[in-house]
Amino acid sequence: MEPLYDMIVIGGGPGGYSAALYAARAGLQVLLLEQLSPGGQMGLTDTIDNYPGFPQGVSGFELAQKMKEGAERFHAVTKLTKVVRVRLSQEEKEVVTAQGVYRGKTVVLACGARPRTLELPKEDRLTGRGVSYCATCDGMFYRRKTVAVVGGGNTAAADALYLKNLCEKVYLIHRRDSLRASRVYWEPLRKAENLEMIWDSQVTALFGEEKLSGIAIKNKKTGKEASLSCDGLFVAIGTLPNTELVREQLKLDEAGYIPADETTRTEIPGVFAVGDLRRKPLRQVVTAASDGAVAAHFAEEYLATR
Amino acid sequence: MAVLTITKDNFQKEVLESAQPVLLDFWASWCGPCKMFSPIVDEFAEEREGEVKVGKVNIDEEPELANQFGIMSIPTALVFKNGQAVESAVGVQPKERLWDMTK
The missing domain is CATH 3.50.50.60 (FAD/NAD(P)-binding domain)
Structure with a gap:
Protein backbone atom coordinates (compact mmCIF):
# COMPACT_ATOMS: atom_id res chain seq x y z
CA MET A 1 0.00 0.00 0.00
CA PRO A 115 8.43 24.31 -27.21
CA ARG A 116 5.64 26.05 -29.09
CA THR A 117 5.06 24.64 -32.57
CA LEU A 118 4.25 26.62 -35.71
CA GLU A 119 0.92 24.81 -36.10
CA LEU A 120 1.35 24.45 -39.82
CA PRO A 121 0.11 21.55 -41.95
CA LYS A 122 2.72 18.77 -42.30
CA GLU A 123 4.74 20.09 -39.35
CA ASP A 124 4.21 16.89 -37.39
CA ARG A 125 5.14 14.65 -40.31
CA LEU A 126 8.26 16.67 -41.14
CA THR A 127 9.50 16.80 -37.54
CA GLY A 128 12.78 14.92 -37.58
CA ARG A 129 12.72 15.21 -41.36
CA GLY A 130 13.88 18.77 -41.64
CA VAL A 131 11.84 20.44 -38.92
CA SER A 132 13.57 20.57 -35.55
CA TYR A 133 13.06 22.15 -32.13
CA CYS A 134 16.61 21.57 -30.90
CA ALA A 135 19.55 23.09 -32.78
CA THR A 136 22.24 21.58 -30.58
CA CYS A 137 20.75 18.10 -31.08
CA ASP A 138 20.15 18.17 -34.79
CA GLY A 139 22.54 20.82 -36.13
CA MET A 140 25.11 18.18 -37.11
CA PHE A 141 22.72 16.70 -39.66
CA TYR A 142 22.74 20.00 -41.54
CA ARG A 143 26.47 20.45 -41.93
CA ARG A 144 27.19 22.55 -45.04
CA LYS A 145 23.47 22.81 -45.78
CA THR A 146 21.04 25.71 -45.79
CA VAL A 147 18.80 26.18 -42.77
CA ALA A 148 16.35 28.71 -41.38
CA VAL A 149 15.72 29.57 -37.75
CA VAL A 150 12.37 31.06 -36.83
CA GLY A 151 12.01 33.20 -33.71
CA GLY A 152 13.43 36.34 -32.15
CA GLY A 153 14.22 35.45 -28.54
CA ASN A 154 17.33 34.14 -26.84
CA THR A 155 16.81 30.58 -28.00
CA ALA A 156 16.46 31.61 -31.65
CA ALA A 157 19.54 33.83 -31.45
CA ALA A 158 21.64 31.15 -29.76
CA ASP A 159 20.45 28.56 -32.29
CA ALA A 160 21.36 30.80 -35.23
CA LEU A 161 24.84 31.42 -33.82
CA TYR A 162 25.37 27.72 -33.22
CA LEU A 163 24.20 26.79 -36.71
CA LYS A 164 26.26 29.42 -38.54
CA ASN A 165 29.39 27.47 -37.63
CA LEU A 166 28.07 24.27 -39.17
CA CYS A 167 25.87 25.32 -42.05
CA GLU A 168 26.52 26.86 -45.42
CA LYS A 169 23.83 29.49 -44.90
CA VAL A 170 21.52 30.43 -42.05
CA TYR A 171 18.41 32.59 -42.28
CA LEU A 172 16.93 34.02 -39.11
CA ILE A 173 13.25 34.78 -39.58
CA HIS A 174 11.49 37.02 -37.09
CA ARG A 175 8.01 38.48 -37.12
CA ARG A 176 9.13 41.89 -35.84
CA ASP A 177 11.77 44.38 -36.97
CA SER A 178 14.06 43.88 -34.00
CA LEU A 179 15.07 40.94 -31.83
CA ARG A 180 13.72 40.33 -28.37
CA ALA A 181 16.93 38.40 -27.64
CA SER A 182 19.40 39.78 -25.12
CA ARG A 183 21.95 42.30 -26.40
CA VAL A 184 24.85 39.90 -25.98
CA TYR A 185 23.69 38.16 -29.16
CA TRP A 186 23.29 41.21 -31.40
CA GLU A 187 26.88 41.87 -32.38
CA PRO A 188 27.83 38.24 -33.13
CA LEU A 189 24.69 37.89 -35.24
CA ARG A 190 25.46 41.04 -37.19
CA LYS A 191 29.04 39.93 -37.80
CA ALA A 192 28.21 36.43 -39.05
CA GLU A 193 28.82 36.44 -42.80
CA ASN A 194 26.69 33.45 -43.67
CA LEU A 195 23.72 34.64 -41.64
CA GLU A 196 20.89 36.65 -43.12
CA MET A 197 18.07 38.29 -41.17
CA ILE A 198 14.56 38.18 -42.56
CA TRP A 199 12.54 40.74 -40.61
CA ASP A 200 8.78 41.25 -40.20
CA SER A 201 8.09 37.80 -41.55
CA GLN A 202 6.26 34.65 -40.65
CA VAL A 203 6.59 31.11 -41.91
CA THR A 204 3.28 30.25 -43.57
CA ALA A 205 3.88 26.85 -45.17
CA LEU A 206 6.25 23.90 -45.20
CA PHE A 207 7.25 22.25 -48.49
CA GLY A 208 8.35 18.68 -49.04
CA GLU A 209 6.79 15.26 -48.53
CA GLU A 210 9.38 12.84 -47.19
CA LYS A 211 11.77 15.61 -46.24
CA LEU A 212 11.60 19.36 -45.87
CA SER A 213 12.60 21.11 -49.10
CA GLY A 214 11.66 24.68 -48.31
CA ILE A 215 9.26 27.07 -46.63
CA ALA A 216 6.90 29.90 -47.55
CA ILE A 217 7.43 33.23 -45.84
CA LYS A 218 5.07 36.14 -45.66
CA ASN A 219 6.24 39.67 -44.99
CA LYS A 220 3.75 41.16 -42.56
CA LYS A 221 4.38 44.75 -43.61
CA THR A 222 4.26 44.38 -47.40
CA GLY A 223 2.00 41.33 -47.47
CA LYS A 224 4.37 39.71 -50.00
CA GLU A 225 4.87 35.98 -49.96
CA ALA A 226 8.08 34.29 -51.01
CA SER A 227 9.43 30.78 -50.93
CA LEU A 228 12.79 29.87 -49.54
CA SER A 229 14.62 26.61 -50.21
CA CYS A 230 16.17 25.11 -47.15
CA ASP A 231 17.09 21.69 -45.78
CA GLY A 232 16.28 22.47 -42.18
CA LEU A 233 13.94 24.67 -40.19
CA PHE A 234 14.68 25.24 -36.52
CA VAL A 235 11.66 26.43 -34.59
CA ALA A 236 12.35 28.60 -31.53
CA ILE A 237 9.19 30.64 -31.02
CA GLY A 238 8.79 30.28 -27.29
CA MET B 1 19.62 -9.31 -21.55
CA ALA B 2 21.58 -6.14 -21.60
CA VAL B 3 20.99 -3.40 -24.12
CA LEU B 4 22.91 -4.26 -27.29
CA THR B 5 25.27 -2.02 -29.16
CA ILE B 6 24.18 -2.23 -32.75
CA THR B 7 26.72 -1.74 -35.53
CA LYS B 8 26.55 -2.29 -39.26
CA ASP B 9 28.26 -5.65 -38.67
CA ASN B 10 25.67 -7.11 -36.28
CA PHE B 11 22.64 -5.24 -37.65
CA GLN B 12 21.57 -8.04 -40.00
CA LYS B 13 21.74 -10.73 -37.36
CA GLU B 14 20.50 -8.85 -34.27
CA VAL B 15 17.85 -6.66 -35.86
CA LEU B 16 16.68 -7.90 -39.26
CA GLU B 17 16.76 -11.60 -38.33
CA SER B 18 15.45 -11.14 -34.80
CA ALA B 19 12.46 -13.26 -33.84
CA GLN B 20 11.37 -10.62 -31.32
CA PRO B 21 10.46 -7.00 -32.02
CA VAL B 22 13.51 -4.72 -31.79
CA LEU B 23 13.64 -1.18 -30.48
CA LEU B 24 16.65 0.88 -31.57
CA ASP B 25 17.74 4.14 -29.98
CA PHE B 26 19.79 6.33 -32.37
CA TRP B 27 21.95 8.64 -30.29
CA ALA B 28 25.21 10.59 -30.05
CA SER B 29 27.43 11.61 -27.16
CA TRP B 30 27.01 15.35 -27.87
CA CYS B 31 23.22 15.29 -27.76
CA GLY B 32 21.67 16.42 -24.46
CA PRO B 33 18.21 14.90 -24.99
CA CYS B 34 19.88 11.58 -25.87
CA LYS B 35 21.34 11.53 -22.37
CA MET B 36 17.85 12.01 -20.96
CA PHE B 37 16.41 9.30 -23.17
CA SER B 38 19.08 6.70 -22.49
CA PRO B 39 18.02 5.74 -18.91
CA ILE B 40 14.39 5.49 -20.08
CA VAL B 41 15.44 3.06 -22.80
CA ASP B 42 17.48 1.08 -20.25
CA GLU B 43 14.51 0.81 -17.89
CA PHE B 44 12.27 -0.23 -20.77
CA ALA B 45 14.78 -2.91 -21.79
CA GLU B 46 14.73 -4.32 -18.28
CA GLU B 47 10.94 -4.36 -18.11
CA ARG B 48 10.53 -6.05 -21.51
CA GLU B 49 13.39 -8.51 -21.04
CA GLY B 50 12.72 -11.57 -23.19
CA GLU B 51 9.91 -9.88 -25.13
CA VAL B 52 11.57 -6.98 -26.90
CA LYS B 53 15.18 -6.70 -27.96
CA VAL B 54 16.66 -3.26 -27.32
CA GLY B 55 19.71 -1.79 -29.01
CA LYS B 56 21.53 1.52 -29.28
CA VAL B 57 23.11 2.94 -32.40
CA ASN B 58 25.79 5.60 -32.01
CA ILE B 59 25.26 7.68 -35.13
CA ASP B 60 28.82 9.02 -35.13
CA GLU B 61 30.21 5.51 -35.23
CA GLU B 62 27.51 4.10 -37.51
CA PRO B 63 26.68 6.85 -40.00
CA GLU B 64 25.66 4.22 -42.57
CA LEU B 65 22.85 2.93 -40.37
CA ALA B 66 21.68 6.44 -39.53
CA ASN B 67 21.69 7.27 -43.23
CA GLN B 68 19.94 4.10 -44.25
CA PHE B 69 16.97 4.95 -42.02
CA GLY B 70 16.99 8.66 -42.81
CA ILE B 71 17.72 9.72 -39.24
CA MET B 72 17.85 13.54 -39.17
CA SER B 73 17.06 14.16 -35.55
CA ILE B 74 18.19 12.45 -32.38
CA PRO B 75 17.22 10.75 -30.29
CA THR B 76 15.07 8.70 -32.64
CA ALA B 77 13.47 5.45 -31.52
CA LEU B 78 12.84 2.98 -34.32
CA VAL B 79 10.89 -0.26 -33.97
CA PHE B 80 11.52 -3.29 -36.18
CA LYS B 81 9.18 -6.22 -36.59
CA ASN B 82 10.07 -9.16 -38.81
CA GLY B 83 12.95 -7.26 -40.32
CA GLN B 84 10.88 -4.21 -41.19
CA ALA B 85 11.08 -0.74 -39.64
CA VAL B 86 7.44 -0.28 -38.63
CA GLU B 87 7.35 2.75 -36.35
CA SER B 88 9.53 5.65 -35.30
CA ALA B 89 9.40 8.45 -32.76
CA VAL B 90 11.58 11.54 -32.72
CA GLY B 91 12.72 13.14 -29.47
CA VAL B 92 12.69 11.97 -25.86
CA GLN B 93 9.73 9.63 -25.32
CA PRO B 94 8.12 8.48 -22.06
CA LYS B 95 8.50 4.81 -21.31
CA GLU B 96 4.76 4.27 -21.82
CA ARG B 97 5.16 5.37 -25.44
CA LEU B 98 7.85 2.74 -25.98
CA TRP B 99 5.42 0.14 -24.67
CA ASP B 100 2.80 1.34 -27.15
CA MET B 101 5.26 1.28 -30.04
CA THR B 102 6.21 -2.34 -29.39
CA LYS B 103 2.75 -3.75 -28.67
Whole structure:
Protein backbone atom coordinates (compact mmCIF):
# COMPACT_ATOMS: atom_id res chain seq x y z
CA MET A 1 0.00 0.00 0.00
CA GLU A 2 1.35 3.40 -0.97
CA PRO A 3 1.66 5.82 1.95
CA LEU A 4 -0.13 9.14 2.20
CA TYR A 5 2.73 11.45 1.20
CA ASP A 6 3.21 14.88 2.75
CA MET A 7 4.02 16.19 -0.70
CA ILE A 8 3.68 14.94 -4.24
CA VAL A 9 5.70 16.88 -6.79
CA ILE A 10 4.66 16.56 -10.44
CA GLY A 11 7.64 17.24 -12.68
CA GLY A 12 11.37 16.65 -12.24
CA GLY A 13 12.90 19.90 -13.46
CA PRO A 14 14.74 22.41 -11.27
CA GLY A 15 11.49 23.70 -9.72
CA GLY A 16 10.29 20.22 -8.80
CA TYR A 17 13.59 19.03 -7.40
CA SER A 18 14.11 22.18 -5.34
CA ALA A 19 10.69 21.75 -3.77
CA ALA A 20 11.51 18.09 -3.13
CA LEU A 21 14.90 18.94 -1.61
CA TYR A 22 13.58 21.63 0.71
CA ALA A 23 10.57 19.59 1.79
CA ALA A 24 12.51 16.35 2.28
CA ARG A 25 15.23 18.16 4.21
CA ALA A 26 12.51 19.58 6.46
CA GLY A 27 11.47 16.01 7.24
CA LEU A 28 8.47 15.69 4.93
CA GLN A 29 7.79 12.49 3.06
CA VAL A 30 8.10 13.46 -0.61
CA LEU A 31 7.27 11.66 -3.84
CA LEU A 32 8.36 13.20 -7.15
CA LEU A 33 6.78 11.99 -10.39
CA GLU A 34 8.52 12.56 -13.71
CA GLN A 35 7.31 11.25 -17.05
CA LEU A 36 10.68 11.28 -18.82
CA SER A 37 13.91 11.52 -16.93
CA PRO A 38 15.02 14.23 -14.49
CA GLY A 39 15.74 17.67 -15.89
CA GLY A 40 12.80 18.81 -17.94
CA GLN A 41 13.81 21.51 -20.40
CA MET A 42 16.99 22.02 -18.41
CA GLY A 43 17.99 18.42 -19.09
CA LEU A 44 17.84 19.15 -22.81
CA THR A 45 20.17 22.13 -22.52
CA ASP A 46 23.71 21.62 -23.64
CA THR A 47 25.47 24.07 -21.35
CA ILE A 48 23.99 26.26 -18.65
CA ASP A 49 26.13 29.31 -17.96
CA ASN A 50 23.76 31.27 -15.77
CA TYR A 51 23.12 29.00 -12.80
CA PRO A 52 25.39 30.26 -10.04
CA GLY A 53 28.12 28.04 -8.67
CA PHE A 54 29.38 26.63 -11.97
CA PRO A 55 32.04 29.03 -13.24
CA GLN A 56 32.73 26.87 -16.30
CA GLY A 57 29.04 26.25 -16.98
CA VAL A 58 27.37 22.89 -16.49
CA SER A 59 25.49 20.48 -18.73
CA GLY A 60 21.76 20.59 -18.06
CA PHE A 61 21.62 16.83 -17.82
CA GLU A 62 24.38 16.73 -15.23
CA LEU A 63 22.80 19.48 -13.17
CA ALA A 64 19.52 17.54 -13.23
CA GLN A 65 21.25 14.41 -11.92
CA LYS A 66 22.83 16.43 -9.11
CA MET A 67 19.50 18.01 -8.17
CA LYS A 68 17.93 14.56 -8.07
CA GLU A 69 20.74 13.17 -5.92
CA GLY A 70 20.48 16.17 -3.61
CA ALA A 71 16.79 15.54 -3.00
CA GLU A 72 17.32 11.79 -2.63
CA ARG A 73 20.00 12.34 0.00
CA PHE A 74 17.10 13.46 2.21
CA HIS A 75 14.95 10.51 1.11
CA ALA A 76 12.73 12.12 -1.52
CA VAL A 77 11.52 9.33 -3.82
CA THR A 78 11.48 9.67 -7.63
CA LYS A 79 9.19 7.58 -9.82
CA LEU A 80 9.38 7.75 -13.60
CA THR A 81 5.83 7.64 -14.81
CA LYS A 82 3.32 9.80 -16.61
CA VAL A 83 0.59 11.52 -14.60
CA VAL A 84 -2.73 11.12 -16.37
CA ARG A 85 -5.16 12.71 -13.92
CA VAL A 86 -5.22 14.66 -10.67
CA ARG A 87 -7.87 15.34 -8.06
CA LEU A 88 -6.81 18.39 -6.13
CA SER A 89 -9.80 19.88 -4.36
CA GLN A 90 -10.13 17.44 -1.48
CA GLU A 91 -7.96 17.29 1.62
CA GLU A 92 -6.26 14.07 0.46
CA LYS A 93 -5.17 14.80 -3.08
CA GLU A 94 -4.99 12.05 -5.66
CA VAL A 95 -2.50 11.72 -8.49
CA VAL A 96 -3.28 9.03 -11.04
CA THR A 97 -0.35 7.72 -13.07
CA ALA A 98 0.24 5.00 -15.62
CA GLN A 99 1.65 2.92 -12.74
CA GLY A 100 -0.92 3.52 -10.05
CA VAL A 101 -2.62 6.07 -7.82
CA TYR A 102 -0.71 8.15 -5.29
CA ARG A 103 -2.14 10.24 -2.46
CA GLY A 104 -0.64 13.39 -0.99
CA LYS A 105 -1.52 16.06 1.55
CA THR A 106 0.01 18.70 -0.71
CA VAL A 107 0.76 18.80 -4.43
CA VAL A 108 3.43 20.87 -6.14
CA LEU A 109 2.77 21.41 -9.83
CA ALA A 110 6.14 21.64 -11.58
CA CYS A 111 5.23 20.35 -15.03
CA GLY A 112 7.17 23.03 -16.90
CA ALA A 113 6.69 24.05 -20.48
CA ARG A 114 7.35 22.69 -23.95
CA PRO A 115 8.43 24.31 -27.21
CA ARG A 116 5.64 26.05 -29.09
CA THR A 117 5.06 24.64 -32.57
CA LEU A 118 4.25 26.62 -35.71
CA GLU A 119 0.92 24.81 -36.10
CA LEU A 120 1.35 24.45 -39.82
CA PRO A 121 0.11 21.55 -41.95
CA LYS A 122 2.72 18.77 -42.30
CA GLU A 123 4.74 20.09 -39.35
CA ASP A 124 4.21 16.89 -37.39
CA ARG A 125 5.14 14.65 -40.31
CA LEU A 126 8.26 16.67 -41.14
CA THR A 127 9.50 16.80 -37.54
CA GLY A 128 12.78 14.92 -37.58
CA ARG A 129 12.72 15.21 -41.36
CA GLY A 130 13.88 18.77 -41.64
CA VAL A 131 11.84 20.44 -38.92
CA SER A 132 13.57 20.57 -35.55
CA TYR A 133 13.06 22.15 -32.13
CA CYS A 134 16.61 21.57 -30.90
CA ALA A 135 19.55 23.09 -32.78
CA THR A 136 22.24 21.58 -30.58
CA CYS A 137 20.75 18.10 -31.08
CA ASP A 138 20.15 18.17 -34.79
CA GLY A 139 22.54 20.82 -36.13
CA MET A 140 25.11 18.18 -37.11
CA PHE A 141 22.72 16.70 -39.66
CA TYR A 142 22.74 20.00 -41.54
CA ARG A 143 26.47 20.45 -41.93
CA ARG A 144 27.19 22.55 -45.04
CA LYS A 145 23.47 22.81 -45.78
CA THR A 146 21.04 25.71 -45.79
CA VAL A 147 18.80 26.18 -42.77
CA ALA A 148 16.35 28.71 -41.38
CA VAL A 149 15.72 29.57 -37.75
CA VAL A 150 12.37 31.06 -36.83
CA GLY A 151 12.01 33.20 -33.71
CA GLY A 152 13.43 36.34 -32.15
CA GLY A 153 14.22 35.45 -28.54
CA ASN A 154 17.33 34.14 -26.84
CA THR A 155 16.81 30.58 -28.00
CA ALA A 156 16.46 31.61 -31.65
CA ALA A 157 19.54 33.83 -31.45
CA ALA A 158 21.64 31.15 -29.76
CA ASP A 159 20.45 28.56 -32.29
CA ALA A 160 21.36 30.80 -35.23
CA LEU A 161 24.84 31.42 -33.82
CA TYR A 162 25.37 27.72 -33.22
CA LEU A 163 24.20 26.79 -36.71
CA LYS A 164 26.26 29.42 -38.54
CA ASN A 165 29.39 27.47 -37.63
CA LEU A 166 28.07 24.27 -39.17
CA CYS A 167 25.87 25.32 -42.05
CA GLU A 168 26.52 26.86 -45.42
CA LYS A 169 23.83 29.49 -44.90
CA VAL A 170 21.52 30.43 -42.05
CA TYR A 171 18.41 32.59 -42.28
CA LEU A 172 16.93 34.02 -39.11
CA ILE A 173 13.25 34.78 -39.58
CA HIS A 174 11.49 37.02 -37.09
CA ARG A 175 8.01 38.48 -37.12
CA ARG A 176 9.13 41.89 -35.84
CA ASP A 177 11.77 44.38 -36.97
CA SER A 178 14.06 43.88 -34.00
CA LEU A 179 15.07 40.94 -31.83
CA ARG A 180 13.72 40.33 -28.37
CA ALA A 181 16.93 38.40 -27.64
CA SER A 182 19.40 39.78 -25.12
CA ARG A 183 21.95 42.30 -26.40
CA VAL A 184 24.85 39.90 -25.98
CA TYR A 185 23.69 38.16 -29.16
CA TRP A 186 23.29 41.21 -31.40
CA GLU A 187 26.88 41.87 -32.38
CA PRO A 188 27.83 38.24 -33.13
CA LEU A 189 24.69 37.89 -35.24
CA ARG A 190 25.46 41.04 -37.19
CA LYS A 191 29.04 39.93 -37.80
CA ALA A 192 28.21 36.43 -39.05
CA GLU A 193 28.82 36.44 -42.80
CA ASN A 194 26.69 33.45 -43.67
CA LEU A 195 23.72 34.64 -41.64
CA GLU A 196 20.89 36.65 -43.12
CA MET A 197 18.07 38.29 -41.17
CA ILE A 198 14.56 38.18 -42.56
CA TRP A 199 12.54 40.74 -40.61
CA ASP A 200 8.78 41.25 -40.20
CA SER A 201 8.09 37.80 -41.55
CA GLN A 202 6.26 34.65 -40.65
CA VAL A 203 6.59 31.11 -41.91
CA THR A 204 3.28 30.25 -43.57
CA ALA A 205 3.88 26.85 -45.17
CA LEU A 206 6.25 23.90 -45.20
CA PHE A 207 7.25 22.25 -48.49
CA GLY A 208 8.35 18.68 -49.04
CA GLU A 209 6.79 15.26 -48.53
CA GLU A 210 9.38 12.84 -47.19
CA LYS A 211 11.77 15.61 -46.24
CA LEU A 212 11.60 19.36 -45.87
CA SER A 213 12.60 21.11 -49.10
CA GLY A 214 11.66 24.68 -48.31
CA ILE A 215 9.26 27.07 -46.63
CA ALA A 216 6.90 29.90 -47.55
CA ILE A 217 7.43 33.23 -45.84
CA LYS A 218 5.07 36.14 -45.66
CA ASN A 219 6.24 39.67 -44.99
CA LYS A 220 3.75 41.16 -42.56
CA LYS A 221 4.38 44.75 -43.61
CA THR A 222 4.26 44.38 -47.40
CA GLY A 223 2.00 41.33 -47.47
CA LYS A 224 4.37 39.71 -50.00
CA GLU A 225 4.87 35.98 -49.96
CA ALA A 226 8.08 34.29 -51.01
CA SER A 227 9.43 30.78 -50.93
CA LEU A 228 12.79 29.87 -49.54
CA SER A 229 14.62 26.61 -50.21
CA CYS A 230 16.17 25.11 -47.15
CA ASP A 231 17.09 21.69 -45.78
CA GLY A 232 16.28 22.47 -42.18
CA LEU A 233 13.94 24.67 -40.19
CA PHE A 234 14.68 25.24 -36.52
CA VAL A 235 11.66 26.43 -34.59
CA ALA A 236 12.35 28.60 -31.53
CA ILE A 237 9.19 30.64 -31.02
CA GLY A 238 8.79 30.28 -27.29
CA THR A 239 7.10 27.77 -25.03
CA LEU A 240 3.67 26.63 -23.90
CA PRO A 241 2.94 25.74 -20.28
CA ASN A 242 2.13 22.11 -19.50
CA THR A 243 -1.07 22.88 -17.63
CA GLU A 244 -3.56 20.67 -19.49
CA LEU A 245 -3.59 18.35 -16.48
CA VAL A 246 -5.13 20.96 -14.19
CA ARG A 247 -7.10 23.20 -16.51
CA GLU A 248 -10.42 21.87 -15.26
CA GLN A 249 -9.53 22.42 -11.63
CA LEU A 250 -7.51 25.62 -11.57
CA LYS A 251 -8.08 28.96 -13.19
CA LEU A 252 -5.44 29.63 -15.85
CA ASP A 253 -4.56 32.95 -17.44
CA GLU A 254 -5.24 33.65 -21.12
CA ALA A 255 -1.87 32.15 -22.13
CA GLY A 256 -2.45 28.98 -20.08
CA TYR A 257 -0.19 29.79 -17.12
CA ILE A 258 -1.21 29.31 -13.49
CA PRO A 259 -1.71 32.72 -11.87
CA ALA A 260 -0.02 31.98 -8.54
CA ASP A 261 1.83 34.84 -6.86
CA GLU A 262 5.31 34.83 -5.32
CA THR A 263 4.12 32.50 -2.56
CA THR A 264 3.45 29.90 -5.33
CA ARG A 265 0.09 29.21 -3.65
CA THR A 266 -2.73 28.44 -6.08
CA GLU A 267 -6.40 29.03 -5.41
CA ILE A 268 -6.68 25.49 -4.01
CA PRO A 269 -5.28 25.14 -0.48
CA GLY A 270 -2.31 22.78 -0.40
CA VAL A 271 -1.61 23.07 -4.13
CA PHE A 272 1.42 25.04 -5.32
CA ALA A 273 2.67 26.07 -8.76
CA VAL A 274 6.40 26.39 -9.42
CA GLY A 275 8.67 27.09 -12.36
CA ASP A 276 7.74 27.69 -15.98
CA LEU A 277 4.03 26.94 -15.62
CA ARG A 278 3.54 29.80 -13.16
CA ARG A 279 2.74 33.31 -14.39
CA LYS A 280 5.99 35.19 -13.79
CA PRO A 281 8.28 37.67 -15.53
CA LEU A 282 11.44 35.58 -15.91
CA ARG A 283 11.63 31.84 -16.61
CA GLN A 284 15.08 30.52 -15.80
CA VAL A 285 16.59 27.56 -13.96
CA VAL A 286 17.40 29.78 -11.02
CA THR A 287 13.89 31.26 -10.77
CA ALA A 288 12.34 27.79 -11.01
CA ALA A 289 14.63 26.59 -8.22
CA SER A 290 13.65 29.60 -6.16
CA ASP A 291 9.94 28.82 -6.64
CA GLY A 292 10.55 25.29 -5.42
CA ALA A 293 12.07 26.50 -2.16
CA VAL A 294 9.20 28.92 -1.60
CA ALA A 295 6.59 26.23 -2.32
CA ALA A 296 8.19 23.88 0.22
CA HIS A 297 8.10 26.65 2.81
CA PHE A 298 4.40 27.37 2.31
CA ALA A 299 3.60 23.66 2.08
CA GLU A 300 5.17 23.20 5.49
CA GLU A 301 3.14 26.09 6.82
CA TYR A 302 -0.02 24.61 5.32
CA LEU A 303 0.67 21.20 6.88
CA ALA A 304 1.35 22.76 10.27
CA THR A 305 -2.09 24.36 10.33
CA ARG A 306 -3.97 21.17 9.48
CA MET B 1 19.62 -9.31 -21.55
CA ALA B 2 21.58 -6.14 -21.60
CA VAL B 3 20.99 -3.40 -24.12
CA LEU B 4 22.91 -4.26 -27.29
CA THR B 5 25.27 -2.02 -29.16
CA ILE B 6 24.18 -2.23 -32.75
CA THR B 7 26.72 -1.74 -35.53
CA LYS B 8 26.55 -2.29 -39.26
CA ASP B 9 28.26 -5.65 -38.67
CA ASN B 10 25.67 -7.11 -36.28
CA PHE B 11 22.64 -5.24 -37.65
CA GLN B 12 21.57 -8.04 -40.00
CA LYS B 13 21.74 -10.73 -37.36
CA GLU B 14 20.50 -8.85 -34.27
CA VAL B 15 17.85 -6.66 -35.86
CA LEU B 16 16.68 -7.90 -39.26
CA GLU B 17 16.76 -11.60 -38.33
CA SER B 18 15.45 -11.14 -34.80
CA ALA B 19 12.46 -13.26 -33.84
CA GLN B 20 11.37 -10.62 -31.32
CA PRO B 21 10.46 -7.00 -32.02
CA VAL B 22 13.51 -4.72 -31.79
CA LEU B 23 13.64 -1.18 -30.48
CA LEU B 24 16.65 0.88 -31.57
CA ASP B 25 17.74 4.14 -29.98
CA PHE B 26 19.79 6.33 -32.37
CA TRP B 27 21.95 8.64 -30.29
CA ALA B 28 25.21 10.59 -30.05
CA SER B 29 27.43 11.61 -27.16
CA TRP B 30 27.01 15.35 -27.87
CA CYS B 31 23.22 15.29 -27.76
CA GLY B 32 21.67 16.42 -24.46
CA PRO B 33 18.21 14.90 -24.99
CA CYS B 34 19.88 11.58 -25.87
CA LYS B 35 21.34 11.53 -22.37
CA MET B 36 17.85 12.01 -20.96
CA PHE B 37 16.41 9.30 -23.17
CA SER B 38 19.08 6.70 -22.49
CA PRO B 39 18.02 5.74 -18.91
CA ILE B 40 14.39 5.49 -20.08
CA VAL B 41 15.44 3.06 -22.80
CA ASP B 42 17.48 1.08 -20.25
CA GLU B 43 14.51 0.81 -17.89
CA PHE B 44 12.27 -0.23 -20.77
CA ALA B 45 14.78 -2.91 -21.79
CA GLU B 46 14.73 -4.32 -18.28
CA GLU B 47 10.94 -4.36 -18.11
CA ARG B 48 10.53 -6.05 -21.51
CA GLU B 49 13.39 -8.51 -21.04
CA GLY B 50 12.72 -11.57 -23.19
CA GLU B 51 9.91 -9.88 -25.13
CA VAL B 52 11.57 -6.98 -26.90
CA LYS B 53 15.18 -6.70 -27.96
CA VAL B 54 16.66 -3.26 -27.32
CA GLY B 55 19.71 -1.79 -29.01
CA LYS B 56 21.53 1.52 -29.28
CA VAL B 57 23.11 2.94 -32.40
CA ASN B 58 25.79 5.60 -32.01
CA ILE B 59 25.26 7.68 -35.13
CA ASP B 60 28.82 9.02 -35.13
CA GLU B 61 30.21 5.51 -35.23
CA GLU B 62 27.51 4.10 -37.51
CA PRO B 63 26.68 6.85 -40.00
CA GLU B 64 25.66 4.22 -42.57
CA LEU B 65 22.85 2.93 -40.37
CA ALA B 66 21.68 6.44 -39.53
CA ASN B 67 21.69 7.27 -43.23
CA GLN B 68 19.94 4.10 -44.25
CA PHE B 69 16.97 4.95 -42.02
CA GLY B 70 16.99 8.66 -42.81
CA ILE B 71 17.72 9.72 -39.24
CA MET B 72 17.85 13.54 -39.17
CA SER B 73 17.06 14.16 -35.55
CA ILE B 74 18.19 12.45 -32.38
CA PRO B 75 17.22 10.75 -30.29
CA THR B 76 15.07 8.70 -32.64
CA ALA B 77 13.47 5.45 -31.52
CA LEU B 78 12.84 2.98 -34.32
CA VAL B 79 10.89 -0.26 -33.97
CA PHE B 80 11.52 -3.29 -36.18
CA LYS B 81 9.18 -6.22 -36.59
CA ASN B 82 10.07 -9.16 -38.81
CA GLY B 83 12.95 -7.26 -40.32
CA GLN B 84 10.88 -4.21 -41.19
CA ALA B 85 11.08 -0.74 -39.64
CA VAL B 86 7.44 -0.28 -38.63
CA GLU B 87 7.35 2.75 -36.35
CA SER B 88 9.53 5.65 -35.30
CA ALA B 89 9.40 8.45 -32.76
CA VAL B 90 11.58 11.54 -32.72
CA GLY B 91 12.72 13.14 -29.47
CA VAL B 92 12.69 11.97 -25.86
CA GLN B 93 9.73 9.63 -25.32
CA PRO B 94 8.12 8.48 -22.06
CA LYS B 95 8.50 4.81 -21.31
CA GLU B 96 4.76 4.27 -21.82
CA ARG B 97 5.16 5.37 -25.44
CA LEU B 98 7.85 2.74 -25.98
CA TRP B 99 5.42 0.14 -24.67
CA ASP B 100 2.80 1.34 -27.15
CA MET B 101 5.26 1.28 -30.04
CA THR B 102 6.21 -2.34 -29.39
CA LYS B 103 2.75 -3.75 -28.67
